[in-house]
Amino acid sequence: MTSLLTRRRFLIGSTVAAGALAVGGYGILEQNPDVYAVLRSAEALTMGAQRMLLRHRPLAREFSAAEISPTFRVNGTQAPDSEEYAALHENGFADWKLKIGGLVNRPLEFSLADLKKLPSRTQITRHDCVEGWSAIGKWTGVPLGLVLQAAGLKPNARFAVFHCADELEKTLDGSGRYYESVDLIDAFHPQTILAYAMNDADLTVGHGAPLRLRVERQLGYKQAKYIMSIEIVESFGDLWGGKGGFWEDRGYEWYAGI
Numbered sequence: 028m029t030s031l032l033t034r035r036r037f038l039i040g041s042t043v044a045a046g047a048l049a050v051g052g053y054g055i056l057e058q059n060p061d062v063y064a065v066l067r068s069a070e071a072l073t074m075g076a077q078r079m080l081l082r083h084r085p086l087a088r089e090f091s092a093a094e095i096s097p098t099f100r101v102n103g104t105q106a107p108d109s110e111e112y113a114a115l116h117e118n119g120f121a122d123w124k125l126k127i128g129g130l131v132n133r134p135l136e137f138s139l140a141d142l143k144k145l146p147s148r149t150q151i152t153r154h155d156c157v158e159g160w161s162a163i164g165k166w167t168g169v170p171l172g173l174v175l176q177a178a179g180l181k182p183n184a185r186f187a188v189f190h191c192a193d194e195l196e197k198t199l200d201g202s203g204r205y206y207e208s209v210d211l212i213d214a215f216h217p218q219t220i221l222a223y224a225m226n227d228a229d230l231t232v233g234h235g236a237p238l239r240l241r242v243e244r245q246l247g248y249k250q251a252k253y254i255m256s257i258e259i260v261e262s263f264g265d266l267w268g269g270k271g272g273f274w275e276d277r278g279y280e281w282y283a284g285i
């Protein structure tokens with residue numbers, strides 16, 4: 028709890044600093060060209076410290092059914108606005124296929140029905156958004172580790188990248204497309220699932236239909252909705268802004284552990 032609050036303050040602080048940089052056009056960056064190096068080292072410290080602290084407490088807290096929030100806000104994209112997505116939705120996602128590729132031995136495709144036939148995990152967890160709201164929900168899906176094992180990772184595999192259907196902001200080069208990434212520790216964590224159901228019902232469009240990530244030891248923006256494909260990479264440096272995610276490319280930290 029304390030670490031969460033401290034982290035929020037840190038995040039809020041860094042957002043304000045980034046805002047001031049953008050608005051003023053000069054300031055912190057000129058006064059202290061090392062500000063990003065400092066932020067990066069703070070991030071490394073946090074990641075190292077959390078990895079050490081979490082050694083003996085590897086699971087995110089799970090809650091009881093009675094604690095499920097009566098309302099769970101829809102945030103970010105409410106519905107991808109491409110024709111491709113509309114057509115998939117129209118058809119109950121019968122034509123949607125999750126593609127797994129990149130540094131794998133066997134590129135695979137799974138329909139929603141295929142995924143639902145695999146062993147599943149259900150967990151009731153709290154979602155924490157950096158904007159300062161939280162909600163408890165029940166998620167059911169396939170452990171990500173299972174599908175990665177089925178595909179077989181090549182020796183240089185380091186990260187799983189989730190490519191989403193939505194563009195959160197319209198850009199000419201398409202860089203407004205949502206994407207996210209996690210390392211293999213989080214990818215194979217037992218509470219990391221590709222969720223197709225929320226609170227015992229198929230995912231709604233608002234919450235990421237047909238498939239979204241739940242990576243329970245991370246903040247809200249890592250929980251990619253509308254997943255179309257998963258790409259296994261050695262580095263995400265040459266994808267879009269090179270920081271490993273839509274929000275990361277806009278200044279948020281890549282490691283958003285809670």
Ligand SMILES: Nc1nc2c(c(=O)[nH]1)N[C@H]1C(S)=C(S)[C@@H](COP(=O)(O)O)O[C@H]1N2
Binds near residue numbers: 102156195235247248
């Ligand atoms: N594809 C996609 N995934 C996304 C987002 C988004 O805009 N697009 N928003 C993120 C943020 S900031 C949060 S808090 C959660 C919100 O999930 P919810 O709409 O189910 O509450 O999704 C995350 N995943």
Ligand SMILES: [Mo]
Binds near residue numbers: 155156248
């Ligand atoms: Mo969020």
